[in-house]
Amino acid sequence: MEIEQIEVLEFLKQHPPFNELPEETLSWVATQVEISYFKAGSSILVFEQAIDALHLVRSGAVEVFRRNGDLYNRLSEGGLFGQFGLLRHGKVRFPAQALEDTLVYLIPVAVFNQLFEEHETFADAVEVEDRTRLRQAISRHEDANELLSARVGTLINRELVTLDKSASIQDAALHMTEQRVSCLLITEANTLKPAGILTDKDLRIRVLATGADVTQPVSEFMTTELITIEHNQMVFEAMLMMLRFNVHHLPV
Structure with a gap:
């Protein structure tokens, strides 16, 4: 398959x-x-x-x-x-x-x-x-008012899923499938320092649609301009940021 x-x-x-x-x-x-x-x-x-x-x-x-x-x-x-x-x-x-x-x-x-x-x-x-x-x-x-006034950190219910930027696109796709996530935080070599983000949309548009070689590293296809938010900020602030920057994933 x-x-x-x-x-x-x-x-x-x-x-x-x-x-x-x-x-x-x-x-x-x-x-x-x-x-x-x-x-x-x-x-x-x-x-x-x-x-x-x-x-x-x-x-x-x-x-x-x-x-x-x-x-x-x-x-x-x-x-x-x-x-x-x-x-x-x-x-x-x-x-x-x-x-x-x-x-x-x-x-x-x-x-x-x-x-x-x-x-x-x-x-x-x-x-x-x-x-x-x-x-x-x-x-x-x-319950919208209660939700919007909550802290972002209270919504986090799983560990961060990351991948080294030297990993291949194929490795990334398999990792996303195994972890059942729609994005990966890409990190610098052997550290947890963020280098970028790779989403399922990136895979579709930048890899599948162009016929790119899936053995290439994720660093060639990831988005490097990260939009992030602090865990103690409000949920409504996160929603405003996602609307303002037109993003669907917001690393915390």
Whole structure:
């Protein structure tokens, strides 16, 4: 299995309804997935156009609309869309647009149909409109003031994942997959001094899209201008910094 397919497999294991599927089935699905990249503001699905794949948000955000233009749903990592079109004559029911730069996994209709026919939990999940994310968002909103006034350090729940800048891109991809993270803090040789950051977006745009040699060191592809924040600063300050500098990762 290729590195990209291993990454797909690990992602599927973490998100419903795929996490309910047998390991053997998931491994097969991972080899069938295609990847598409959409810039912020670009159209992903157009009403009544033919649709031939289930769409799964790998990273970024997608807005799904009703045919009259009203917002129907907003999806982030792990969100599914396009299933209603696949179940109803292969035509898009709900148009979709990238809210930000977005990576989408495309699961071909033949694979979708087989999963739908052979796995009841999968069929149930894609047939029922999932409002769980919306309910969770509302619940989080009720505690928004408390969250925004919290210190950044209180949100940290795991050790920092780092990699030496001399390591290869292939090593970086494997390390990210094993640790189930979307970025790595790249350090100077044999120290914990930050040298840069490498994100899954860097891998897609600077490595995969250009056909770069994966044996090259990560130092050739990492972002060196680090935007950081102190652990004792407020969460709202972190959010403002991420908006101001248009970044999705903020080393603490």
